[in-house]
Amino acid sequence: MPGNLYNNCSNLPATPTRLERLLRERELRKYSKCLNDCEAELPSSTQDCFSPDLETSTCWFNDEELLETVSASRSLNDDGERLDFRTSKQRLLVVANRLPVSAVRHGEDSWQLEMSVGGLVTALLGVKEFDTRWIGWAGVNVPDEIGQKALAKALDEKRCIPVFLDEEVVHQYYNGYCNNILWPLFHYIGLPQEDRLATTRSFQSQFDAYKKANQLFADVVNEHYEEGDVVWCHDYHLMFLPKCLKERNSKMKVGWFLHTPFPSSEIHRMLPSRLELLRSVLAADLVGFHTYDYARHFVSACTRILGLEGTPEGVEDQGKLTRIAAFPVGIDSERFIKALELPEVQDHMKVLKQRFAGRKVMLGVDRLDMIKGIPQKILAFEKFLEENPNWCNKVVLLQIAVPTRTDVPEYQKLTSQVHEIVGRINGRFGSLTAVPIHHLDRSLDFHELCALYAVTDVALVTSLRDGMNLVSYEYVACQESKKGVLILSEFAGAAQSLGAGAILVNPWNVTEVASSIGYALNMPADEREKRHHHNFKHVISHTAQEWAATFVSELNVTIVEAQLRTRQIPPPLPIEVAVDRYSCLNNRLLILGFNATLTEPVDTLGRKDSQINEWEPKLRPDLREPLRKLCDDPKTTVLVLSGSARNVLDDNFSDYNLWLAAENGMFLRVTTGDWMTTMPENLSMEWVDSVKNVFEYFTDRTPRSQFEVRETSLIWNYKYSDVEFGRLQARDLLQHLWTGPISNASLDVVQGRRSVEVRSVAVTKGAAIDRILGEIVHNKGMKEPIDYVLCIGHFLTKDEDIYTFFEPELPSEVPASVRPQVPTQVRTSIVGSRAALLMKQNSMSAVEQNKSYAIDGDTLHSMVTDRISLQEGSSVLDLQANDYFSCSVARKRSNSRYRLQSSDEVVTLLRELADHR
Ligand SMILES: O=P(O)(O)OC[C@H]1O[C@H](O[C@H]2O[C@H](CO)[C@@H](O)[C@H](O)[C@H]2O)[C@H](O)[C@@H](O)[C@@H]1O
């Protein structure tokens, strides 16, 4: 499709595709990594400053060196030798609710920083390729200024920037809206019911706090932002952030990534703030998810709930594309693999092996969260013991359950529930010397955790839903020597990547999980090896570093593409200029479309305004007054040029003094006169019956679709049907029309946004306007040439030839760069036709003579020349470039010079014109 003529880029060198750009970026990353690796071989004295030895740190918490690697270390900046490499690092602002460290206060101005627990922190700690700063909440309330200053200073050393949230905001935003509303909903647990109903009542105040908290995050980002920075927002806590950031600075590169699942649109629909949240996220340039399924759900929420267009690339709204894609996170696998060689880890392994000698050990590591399916896991283990009494003293389940979100009542309840089940099972199957379940309500340090991962025989992950689940990755990374078995919930994002090597289970099916435990414990060595090998390969190649680099690279590419795309969108109509020129001139022509131009905007969801009585297009009531004024102005001619049938235009406009052109100009009438036809005489309509059959078939099978028979075209409209079903049906319908029995007829099958229209090839608004103008000039007995044309409409691409109709005749002072590119041949014929518009007295009606019309467009123009009486020497059009305004309404790409966003803006424009006679 041609772009905006004013921005015709056809002469530019071919721009690379997105894939080409991404591949190039990938090559560059590889090259940069190669440079890095070479540096790693430099003498150790030059390395120390920027490559801290993580594995020598003894504790998972307070791991200062680890944090240094999150970002390019500052000492790197002081190293002259590495200047080139360093300068290529992109500044990255990572914004997440939780900082990688949580703060514990020790005195008025003294703070201790501890590593935060959770997959998001683990994933982001692996991000090393950028010059990174973290912005987030330190997990603590700091009401006093001294405390805030001291904490900010302590965090600064870790390149972290705090967002201070007071207790009430944390309560309403974090415990309330994030963890009691969004978290359960996104994990298919649903919204609060029964005893949680009180939460529903406070929903609005929690949402307000959520927005307020997001704004506070935005303020801190704005304070630290430097031009060119990439701002990467994380997770469901910050869905409002992209909008806050873009409102302030539309040029900021903003990405948003969700670490949890994004549920089916049917679940998201339940959320009272569903629209606002989706819209805010869409303000980002790039939106990422762990899996293709989550991305697909998000796109479908945008199409079904917001009524936007979903494309394979993302979601489009008024020409703005938000790119949506899957970026599965990984871990810093090397860090885990290397840790296994550390003496501390080896010591832990020895102790564990001794402690559990003679027993197989199964491992569970989860935050104590209802989504992790801990009760289901324990119940399945109980069933296994029940059914396999011979295993009772030979297997033990070690469950690490890290306390989390302890202020939220649901989490408190879960703790007691789990304790109760564990107690019961240990009582039932335990002995004086051994219990089958070892349950720990606390976190472990990094070395203990690695040792546990390495020595255990089976890892049991039974999440009911889980964005990714990094524990499964970490387990695989640490099992290179033992080759233990991973039992993995099919509802964890990790199932998509590790599914082939793991035993996949439905955690709700206790029987299935129990038998999988048996299968895993008895699995022969060669099968374990094969499965492990497959997973290990994936874990070491899909790292957190790779994840971040890919996301940021795609964000950069998305921005470039957006800039290219913007060039194809016409600029907004300069209303003041259009009005000013209008008031200066004396013979003005307004050509107005009808549907979606002078009618209320269609509810794209087909829900609200989809009552049957709304189906007929109606002139907006707020347009009646300005339209009447314009029609009654002797210096103005108003023409409504529409695809609609005659009766529809009659119903809406009979009371106004204007011109009506129905069926794309095939019928014409001044409201004081009768309808005339401008239809070429030998326009073949033989195809109508067969197309009618097809349309009827699809109308029957597509609820709330309509089928309209006009005299020169047939239209099947599905704007009130289910968006996705309608689109699928339209695809089938089009395929049939293009390849079926009528494929050879001389027809045009015109695809609208929510419609399919079939008409004869010769019928377009641009083809009709010449004849219409001739008739208007003749009928009005115009003496003065038309010196102002405003042509606005929500026209189909095929009908946009109306915009170009006037272009070639504009005087040559229009700068070459903004003049439309019309092929020479076409130009000649149009210029030829313009001769038809020379005025003469005693003219004969062009329409009266329509018998002699030929179908060929060029011939038509010259036929008109013969029939319109001309007034010696004067032209119908005397149009200066600046007095011609072609303007599309609610179209993302168009050949028009300008655009208006919606029919609301048409109202504004026509009111202004009406007030400036
Ligand atoms: O910060 P908290 O409220 O204590 O919760 C900890 C984190 O839990 C969630 O982690 C998710 O991210 C992981 C990495 O992408 C993913 O593997 C896992 O499936 C998710 O549950 C949460 O999304 C984070 O924001 C929290 O920080």
Ligand SMILES: O=c1ccn([C@@H]2O[C@H](COP(=O)(O)OP(=O)(O)O)[C@@H](O)[C@H]2O)c(=O)[nH]1
């Ligand atoms: O005592 C512990 C137990 C777990 N983890 C880490 O917590 C993360 C859990 O991430 P996952 O993606 O599995 O789930 P999430 O908790 O983020 O939902 C993993 O990186 C674990 O190494 C930890 O730091 N300390």
